[in-house]
Amino acid sequence: MSRNPVDIVTSAMEKYGSGREAIMQMLTDVNRELGYIPEEAIRAIAAAVGVSNAEIYSVLSFYSFFSTEPRGRNIVRLCNTISCRMAGAGDILAAIEDELGIRAGETTPDDRVTLETTSCIGLCDQGPAMLVNDTPHTRLTPDEARRIIAGLQ
């Protein structure tokens, strides 16, 4: 059972303080734990640092890792930049989309996986590469990618 968004913000505040400069860390903590940043968390962060809800929304909407929509329990980010593309990222994307029955940008109906494509993740010497949550997977083949995706809980 995941924690209540307000509790996550409260413990983030204990760790990072309640200055404006703690906003990114608070957002990161909520986003990591829940997979997204629900409205309750936005309100709690706004109240904690003393700015408007709109201000928090404005900040979080700038960053591609933050989401205001619920996402899957696992987030797969497949690199879409040229070196990974040349190494075969297109085939990997097709394999994962087929395995999951969704397209990039979507979440499986059982909330198991959200699939995204992303700008360069700095693994260009080992492409095609993807991040599954915090873990990099490199030199993927379509079969290997399917196996990794199938193993996600």
Add this chain to the structure above:
Amino acid sequence: MAEMRVLTAELQPEAGAALKKALGMTAADVVFEVRESGMKGRGGAGFPTGIKWNLAGAASGADKMVICNADEGEPGTFKDRLLLEKYSMQLLEGMTIAGYAIGSSKGIIYLRAEYPYLVPAIMKARQDLIDRKLMGHFILGGNFTFDVEVRLGAGAYVCGEETSLIESLEGKRGEPRNKPPFPVNSGYLGRPTIVNNVETFVNVPHIILNGSDWYRGLGIGENTGTKLFSVSGDVEKPGVYELQMGSTIGELLDLAGAEDVQAVQVGGASGITITAGELERTLSFDDLPPGGSVIVFDRSRDMMDVLENFLEFFVHESCGQCTPCREGNVRLLDVTRSIRDGRIASREELKDFFMLAEIMKLGSKCGLGQTSPNCFVDIVTKLAELPGGKGGI
């Protein structure tokens, strides 16, 4: 020219040796040594590091800050990942020496969200240094105190731009600031701040230990030191290579094993595109941008697909503050697709887009919009199939 391993040498100086030496010097002498080394920032813009430190040291204001730019977002760059993974001791020691030099006790590493798996290595290095009294309170028993924390970004390329990075650390949208004021006078929370690249800090212990004369002996002319290059694309051995500054791109490609080269993207998507006829050019601040990303394309690649990929990147990553950058990249992407699909009837049609590219270079606030049209201009003029033949506008 062979590889020249200093930063990535098998045998690294003992942790703390450079810091001990620095603490035995005055802060001004440390800044002087770095300035005399001639080292320019390794993050791309190439501002002389010693001059930056001197300005921050002289700036009035309390709680000066040392910030390490570990946002490494330029497509094709991964040399900072290697340094963070394997040489975080040297990075932290370099930051600590910087803290001593400018009079700061606090450092922040702004680490891109795509590298969270590097946090444990950095934190372990920090703890090792604290245990050895090389970081934290009363370093080596003296009065100097310095510590660092790691803060994660959240997936925005523009946050690698130093003022945007500072905005982000302050809990704001990562939109580049107007300069002046420069961060050395008013940076993080209005405090005098230096922002340096990972590789820049990793150089520092070597400069302090071996001296600026030694450092000036590496590289060519004003382009001193060694430089790390991340090589990917159509090469046999992709990876990070360390060469003296001023080496030619051809020498680098020989090491990595490149055959049947059509084009090379040097300096990432925001860098410049050269053709197989230009491999004698040098990687230096006077010629090909030595930021670190080198992507090789062989003759089987359609360069218009490459260009489309770069422009999609810029469309996605533009922060949207300035019209030339926000709208211009979209237009360049559109016309790129038209060229690729053979929907351009004459070269005349392209004139307006070259004008647009000039306007973007001149009218954009930060390096993103100023450099994003480079790939368009280079690839279309040198490599595109246009009505009446290849390239040349």
